Amino acid sequence: MTTSSQNQTASYAEVPRSYYDIVVAVFVGLLLISGVTATKLFEGPTIPGFSDWFYGGGPLIFDGGAFLFPLSYVVGDIMTEVYGWKRAKRAIWTGFAMTFLAAVTYRIVSMTHAVEGFEAWDGVLAPVTRITIAGLAGYLAGNMLNSFVVVRLKQRAGENNVAARLIGSTIVGEFVDTLIFCTIAFAGTISTMELTNYTVTGYVYKCLVELCVVPLTLQVIKFLKRVEPSYGR
Numbered sequence: 001m002t003t004s005s006q007n008q009t010a011s012y013a014e015v016p017r018s019y020y021d022i023v024v025a026v027f028v029g030l031l032l033i034s035g036v037t038a039t040k041l042f043e044g045p046t047i048p049g050f051s052d053w054f055y056g057g058g059p060l061i062f063d064g065g066a067f068l069f070p071l072s073y074v075v076g077d078i079m080t081e082v083y084g085w086k087r088a089k090r091a092i093w094t095g096f097a098m099t100f101l102a103a104v105t106y107r108i109v110s111m112t113h114a115v116e117g118f119e120a121w122d123g124v125l126a127p128v129t130r131i132t133i134a135g136l137a138g139y140l141a142g143n144m145l146n147s148f149v150v151v152r153l154k155q156r157a158g159e160n161n162v163a164a165r166l167i168g169s170t171i172v173g174e175f176v177d178t179l180i181f182c183t184i185a186f187a188g189t190i191s192t193m194e195l196t197n198y199t200v201t202g203y204v205y206k207c208l209v210e211l212c213v214v215p216l217t218l219q220v221i222k223f224l225k226r227v228e229p230s231y232g233r
Helices: 020-037 050-054 069-110 120-125 129-157 162-186 192-227
Strands: 041-043 061-063
Touching (some): 069 120, 069 162, 129 162
16 A cells, blocks of 8 residues: 555755856855955055055055955845845845854854864954954945945946946945944054055955956846846846
């Protein structure tokens, strides 16, 4: 006799064909990696003349997030341009939640008693509460504003002027993000001149990265608009 369990078949939820999940995964991954690397400040090049006039001399100051964090805004632009405000907000809140979870996990792990030889971990990954708050506040404000600007400009221009809104949104979003993060994270812990150096250098650098990759960003956007079955419907 065939039992009822033998007559049952395995069921799965159907996922519409889309690249959205890949875009979100890359976006969140960039945030998590940058959240760790941003805790280190390092010296960049010295620009003769300009450095003396604006920073009082010395090299430009960056943080480790300079390597990947600007790309999160690039991915955010792509996501908003192709998938819209609602989907972009969902990804931003997902990134916020995962970044917060990572910070809490690092803190809990840092409270455990390390086996001999592993003590250095606490000094490297144990999050400083101030920097964690700065990162979360800057990220949420900057990315929300970045996506909002993309959506509003697209409502006015439609499919035209894509490059202009990518650049414009980054200029606005990165300014708010950088100002909030740098001020909360390091004001009072480094000199005013160093803080100015770090803030302005980070902001200009991130905008330049966005500008340099605009041609590639446009190609990715064109590809996604072409292959996403629901785009434009």
